Structure formats: structure tokens, C-alpha cells
Amino acid sequence: MAKLQAKTKENPKLMQKTLADGRQSLYLEYYMGYNKVIDEVTGKEHIKHIRSKEYLGLYLLPNPRTPEERQKNKETLALAAEIRIDKEKVLVARRYDKAAPVKQKINFLEFFDAYVKNYKKKDIRMMEGCLRRFRGFLAESYPSMQTNIKPDQMTKEMMIKFVDYLQQHSFGEGARGFFQRFKKVIKYAIDQDILLKNPCTGVPCVVDDTALRKDVLSLEEIAQLANTPYQNMDVRRAFLFCLYAGLRYCDVVDLKYSNVDYANKTIRFDQNKTTGHSTHSIVTIPLSNTLLKLIGERPEKDGPIFTLPSHTGCLKALRIWVARAGIEKHITWHCARHSFAVNLLGECHTDIKTVASLLGHSGLKHTEKYTRAVDSLKEKAVNALPELVI
Incomplete structure (x- = not known):
């Protein structure tokens, strides 16, 4: 069997599957690519298409009889169709190396603040200090963004300047500690598809002989x-x-x-x-x-x-x-x-x-x-x- 001819998930289709109780379970089907398969008996090559399913947790009532049941099925279908469109927008944006339209509008500072509020580890004080440092950095270096910064404005050039700011305003290993926490937030933002690329990649934070x-x-x-x-x-x-x-x-x-x-x-x-x-x-x-x-x-x-x-x-x-x-x-x-x-x-x-x-x-x-x-x-x-x- 040849290697999977990989593609990104694209053009999700809204599909239905009948369950044992008669309900229709709604799901999205993605085309993932194909494999070239060699038949062991005939030796002929044929194509095996690879698809992936994502169940939405939405169901249509079987044989709706009342206006209420028909209206509920109609609303469920509309919601599923809206989810399919949003998913397609995300995949298209990712294909062209851009954040999804809905996530392009996110204020990274609000995202960062929510991350800190839900942070439960013992280095919470360092994480809170990291947020304060980043706000201070924006106020000093990017005053137009000090209250609202979009994900696509987070560039490598900005990160280099942020590290310089941390090194000027921190004692001992503080700069490195703050930057390590900041990169955790960036990684989480990537996991949530808010950022597609890590702006911190290749940006070092070197601390000189801190004990001295x-x-x-x-x-x-x-x-x-x-x-x-x-x-x-x-x-x-x-x-x-x-x-x-x-x-x-x-x-x-x-x-x-x-x-x-x-x-x-x-x-x-x-x-x-x-x-x-x-x-x-x-x-x-x-x-x-x-x-x-x-x-x-x-x-x-x-x-x-x-x-x-x-x-x-x-x-x-x-x-x-x-x-x-x-x-x-x-x-x-x-x-x-x-x-x-x-x-x-x-x-x-x-x-x-x-x-x-x-x-x-x-x-x-x-x-x-x-x-x-x-x-x-x-x-x-x-x-x-x-x-x-x-």
C-alpha cells in the first residue's frame, strides 16, 4: 500500500445516519485524500478514498407529525448547516494560512485575560505577571493596540521587541520566566486555531549569568x-x-x-x-x-x-x-x-x-x-x- 496522498480536510458535507431508535444523527464528512492500493490477488492498482466523519450531536426527530416537531427539525437542520459553513470557512482560511474570519476578530488581550483567569497551576503569579508585562509592553511600544490587538498583528518582529522589553524590565531570570509563560498562551491560541503560526518561533530570550x-x-x-x-x-x-x-x-x-x-x-x-x-x-x-x-x-x-x-x-x-x-x-x-x-x-x-x-x-x-x-x-x-x- 502506498503512502496516503494527504490533503487537508475540505468541503465538509452535511450527512445523516439513521440510529436504532429512528432518529437521524447529523454529521460532517470530510474528504481526506486517497491511498493507492495494490490488490494482492490480481496485482492491479486501485484507488481507495479516505474520508473522516465529525458527529455534531444534533438529531432529527423521526416522522415529525406536529408543527412543533417539524419546526424543531427545521431549526436543527439550520443550525447544522450553519456549523458546516463555519467549518468550511475555517478550512479555507487555514488553506491560505489565515485565521478563520470569526477568530480574526478576537481581541488577543481578552483571550489572554480569560486564559489567566482559568489558570490553575502553582505558577499563577508568574502568569499574571506575564499578562501585566505584555500590557505594559503594548502601552509603551504599540499604544494603538494597548486595549485591542488582533491575532494577525502578533508578528515575530513584535515578539523580538517584547523580549527586549522583558529583559529591560525584569530582574534575574524573570525575563525568561515571563517569556516561557507567554509561549504557553501562544501555544494554546494555536491549539484553538486563533493563531496559525507561532510568532515566537526562532525568538530567543537569553539571560546573562542571573545569579551574578x-x-x-x-x-x-x-x-x-x-x-x-x-x-x-x-x-x-x-x-x-x-x-x-x-x-x-x-x-x-x-x-x-x-x-x-x-x-x-x-x-x-x-x-x-x-x-x-x-x-x-x-x-x-x-x-x-x-x-x-x-x-x-x-x-x-x-x-x-x-x-x-x-x-x-x-x-x-x-x-x-x-x-x-x-x-x-x-x-x-x-x-x-x-x-x-x-x-x-x-x-x-x-x-x-x-x-x-x-x-x-x-x-x-x-x-x-x-x-x-x-x-x-x-x-x-x-x-x-x-x-x-x-
Whole structure:
């Protein structure tokens, strides 16, 4: 049998099929192409046409007797005919590499907003931030489109400018994170036939040595912070725990006493960011005496180790606490993870494989950026020495 002579679905026909109960089921039939088939007995070649069916879930009543039944069948047929016409328009538009007429009128911003509102994954804050970034970009670079942008206006040139905007307005890996979320929305728009081509294809978002740009706390500054009182003890305990264990906010907030093996002095948990996507998602960390003190004794009933406010509330508390400690750095919750890695590699001279294992990295690629951060800190320390007049 030869390879299928493929065609796109075109010219759908409205067809009917009689069901066991007498109703007529309405469906669309598409011509898909043909196969050249060789008869095994005669050796002759003949053509086998390939068709596809799409059932509409619409039915005609058998032998309509009343005016109401005849009117209902008439309306059902009209609806099916309208669907057939719309399908044909979509297929014709796709044949000529254009969005369907009805979808050409869609406001992509409204589509994006609806996508975010229905988004249920844990990176919802990043997705919301991505939408804000895109609105800000349009307001700055395409003011005529800041409230209404059509799918056919989403070009590769625009995406290149959007990446430039993200890199100028984001810290650390933020630009890449936002662009990754944006591409998820674009992919969904393609799945919904709102976009026929991906305007992000071939548009890179390169982030320079992000760890070098993010502030970290030295061991002396961590001690300085630990000696500074703060009224919310859970925020204080949780952030110090992250500084000594390298956890993200999304992981520390979910920790429970059942994660702790008191006998073997370890804590085991599944990383929210990589769960279901990596074999290194589950991490086991040995607990030092400092970490055990921060956890405290096991209560009678299992529950969260740290009862924390929202991420925004934690950031606000952290800013106040850091300022009160006299530390003049821009410290976010994620800085604890960076500080943990940099201090292990630099001050404690820990090998990179061990650090990668403690951070739950699947390889050394993500951990290597911290070695560059250590080199940068060394260079900064040497350059801070007063210059000699020779």
C-alpha cells in the first residue's frame, strides 16, 4: 500500500445516519485524500478514498407529525448547516494560512485575560505577571493596540521587541520566566486555531549569568539577620530555614512535620517546581542542629511546620526585617536559595555535585551559575582592597 496522498480536510458535507431508535444523527464528512492500493490477488492498482466523519450531536426527530416537531427539525437542520459553513470557512482560511474570519476578530488581550483567569497551576503569579508585562509592553511600544490587538498583528518582529522589553524590565531570570509563560498562551491560541503560526518561533530570550545579578547574604549577614528580632516568628524561622537548607518559598510553605525523620535527622519533600517532570523532584536534606531547632519538636497532630502569610505578605515582612538588621541589599525570598548555594560553594568549599543534590537539580548546568557567582564575589572582594600608590 502506498503512502496516503494527504490533503487537508475540505468541503465538509452535511450527512445523516439513521440510529436504532429512528432518529437521524447529523454529521460532517470530510474528504481526506486517497491511498493507492495494490490488490494482492490480481496485482492491479486501485484507488481507495479516505474520508473522516465529525458527529455534531444534533438529531432529527423521526416522522415529525406536529408543527412543533417539524419546526424543531427545521431549526436543527439550520443550525447544522450553519456549523458546516463555519467549518468550511475555517478550512479555507487555514488553506491560505489565515485565521478563520470569526477568530480574526478576537481581541488577543481578552483571550489572554480569560486564559489567566482559568489558570490553575502553582505558577499563577508568574502568569499574571506575564499578562501585566505584555500590557505594559503594548502601552509603551504599540499604544494603538494597548486595549485591542488582533491575532494577525502578533508578528515575530513584535515578539523580538517584547523580549527586549522583558529583559529591560525584569530582574534575574524573570525575563525568561515571563517569556516561557507567554509561549504557553501562544501555544494554546494555536491549539484553538486563533493563531496559525507561532510568532515566537526562532525568538530567543537569553539571560546573562542571573545569579551574578541577584543579591546574596553572606554568613556574617545571616548571623546579623538571625540576631535581629522580628515579631512574626514563623516568617523569621522559615526564612532562616531556607537560608540553611536552600528551599524555595513554594516548598517551605508546604512542609509538614510528617516530612521530618527525627530519628535519622533528615527532611524529605517533593519540589513543587519539578514534581511530575523530573526524577530528581524528591529531595532529602540532612538536618543540622540549627535546622532541627528551627523546626521544633513534633506535635501530637501533623500540620505545617511554618504557618506563613501569602507570598506578598512574606516579602513585605522580609523587607522590614532586613532593613531593621541594617542590611542594605535587595533581598527576596528566593535570595535564600541563592545564598545557600553560594555560601556552600564559596565559604564552605563544598563540591558542586553535593550542592546540586541538595538543591534538587537534575544536572550540574543549573548549579554552575553559582560557581560564577562565587568567582564574581571573589573578584569584588579583591577589588575592594584600597589601591596602593607605588
